[in-house]
Amino acid sequence: MGVIDLxxxxxxxxxxxxxxxxxIDFISxxxxxxxxxVQIDDAKNVLCKKGNSKSKVCLQxxxxxxxxxxxxxxxxIIQKDGYLYAxxxxxxxxxxxxxxxxxxxxxxxxxxxxxxxxxxEIGLLGANAIEFELHSSYMINLDSECEKExxxxxxxxxxxVGTINKKEIKENKEYDLYEIxxxxxxxxxxxxxxxxNIPNAIKLLAxxxxxxxxxILDINAGERINSIPxxxxxxxxxxxxxxxxxxxxxxxxxxxxxxHITILSHKVLDFLYSFANGVxxxxxxxxxxxxxxNLALVKTDxxxxxxxxxARSMDNDKLELxxxxxxxxxxxFGFSVGxxxxxxxxxxxxxQLTDIIIQEYKKEFENPKLYAIHAGLECSxxxxxxxxxxxxxIGPNIEFPHSHNEKVEIKSVEKxxxxxxxxxxxx
Numbered sequence: 001m002g003v004i005d006l007x008x009x010x011x012x013x014x015x016x017x018x019x020x021x022x023x024i025d026f027i028s029x030x031x032x033x034x035x036x037x038v039q040i041d042d043a044k045n046v047l048c049k050k051g052n053s054k055s056k057v058c059l060q061x062x063x064x065x066x067x068x069x070x071x072x073x074x075x076x077i078i079q080k081d082g083y084l085y086a087x088x089x090x091x092x093x094x095x096x097x098x099x100x101x102x103x104x105x106x107x108x109x110x111x112x113x114x115x116x117x118x119x120x121e122i123g124l125l126g127a128n129a130i131e132f133e134l135h136s137s138y139m140i141n142l143d144s145e146c147e148k149e150x151x152x153x154x155x156x157x158x159x160x161v162g163t164i165n166k167k168e169i170k171e172n173k174e175y176d177l178y179e180i181x182x183x184x185x186x187x188x189x190x191x192x193x194x195x196x197n198i199p200n201a202i203k204l205l206a207x208x209x210x211x212x213x214x215x216i217l218d219i220n221a222g223e224r225i226n227s228i229p230x231x232x233x234x235x236x237x238x239x240x241x242x243x244x245x246x247x248x249x250x251x252x253x254x255x256x257x258x259x260h261i262t263i264l265s266h267k268v269l270d271f272l273y274s275f276a277n278g279v280x281x282x283x284x285x286x287x288x289x290x291x292x293x294n295l296a297l298v299k300t301d302x303x304x305x306x307x308x309x310x311a312r313s314m315d316n317d318k319l320e321l322x323x324x325x326x327x328x329x330x331x332x333f334g335f336s337v338g339x340x341x342x343x344x345x346x347x348x349x350x351x352q353l354t355d356i357i358i359q360e361y362k363k364e365f366e367n368p369k370l371y372a373i374h375a376g377l378e379c380s381x382x383x384x385x386x387x388x389x390x391x392x393x394i395g396p397n398i399e400f401p402h403s404h405n406e407k408v409e410i411k412s413v414e415k416x417x418x419x420x421x422x423x424x425x426x427x
Contacts, residue, residue: 043129061098062120098142123341153348153372162335187230191375
């Protein structure tokens with residue numbers, strides 16, 4: 001059974017973040033069939049290894065995937081023009097394809113430490129809480145998404161949350177009510193896609209409301225903390241018709257009248273409208289983003305509004321700076337502020353492992369390159385926990401992860417798997 005066949009099997013298993021049992025049951029049964037001991041820690045990470053293993057290398061992938069709806073179902077997989085897609089769903093090749101490669105090597109009964117980590121997509125939670133003792137000298141992470149590139153560093157990140165009280169009461173006599181929705185934008189990964197000029201649904205919605213001089217009664221927008229928002233919805237009150245300044249905006253007048261309306265603090269709209277979303281610093285020499293921030297989520301509850309943002313930087317000092325700047329800005333607009341999910345940048349470095357990998361890549365690709373990615377990889381956490389292990393990250397061509405447009409190139413999967421096997425033979 002090949003890697004693609006194994007990936008198909010994985011797509012039939014619920015793997016949204018925080019959903020652990022279906023995968024753990026599946027991989028435990030699978031690994032046991034090929035003679036591996038299975039360990040599970042409190043964070044629901046899974047380590048599979050041979051008894052009395054003499055492994056020199058650990059292969060690592062996260063098993064959770066981004067699901068853009070809370071009631072995500074098993075996706076329908078479509079093969080077209082050499083790619084795999086999922087119908088109306090994220091595909092989960094990030095990082096299911098890495099898991100499938102590891103399973104294929106299990107079927108060959110390779111003496112390798114196979115590490116499957118949990119809840120990477122919601123803050124690298126599994127890696128942060130990992131409890132295993134690893135004996136390997138090398139670790140290859142299989143979560144990269146460009147076949148010709150070898151990742152040896154990544155951005156650090158931190159999530160920022162602001163909350164503000166909801167209620168202000170106004171007379172309703174002068175206002176009409178409208179429902180404003182934005183849907184079907186491209187979305188994308190809030191790190192690697194942040195410089196691709198992908199529209200942010202929250203920013204478009206805020207601009208529409210602000211330039212119509214409307215008041216917000218209710219607003220809910222965004223899908224996940226690490227995704228560029230593709231959907232947004234608000235109920236607003238206005239004395240004049242809402243301006244349709246973007247084609248993706250749908251406006252519907254609400255006929256219902258009430259004696260009073262409960263509107264949000266004007267500071268909510270002022271913050272959403274004025275916030276500088278996207279790339280904050282770009283390294284022209286390396287042609288890569290240095291620092292960025294994504295306005296990811298807005299949610300209205302009974303008594304408050306919550307805003308969530310995800311900041312990233314390739315430099316730990318600059319990450320601390322953008323965190324502090326954003327927290328200060330939120331507080332100036334009246335928000336209570338907290339942060340969570342912080343992880344450090346993984347400083348790029350070459351080593352014995354990268355030397356072996358680049359040698360094998362040169363046999364397949366004319367100009368393979370070492371690079372650092374503007375996204376969080378678990379290597380940043382794992383390097384802190386296992387400082388003596390040499391690490392690198394590789395993977396097949398995966399486009400538009402964390403969105404309904406996610407796709408993976410089948411030939412690329414085959415190439416990377418063959419390269420991986422050659423690397424393991426060299427080690």
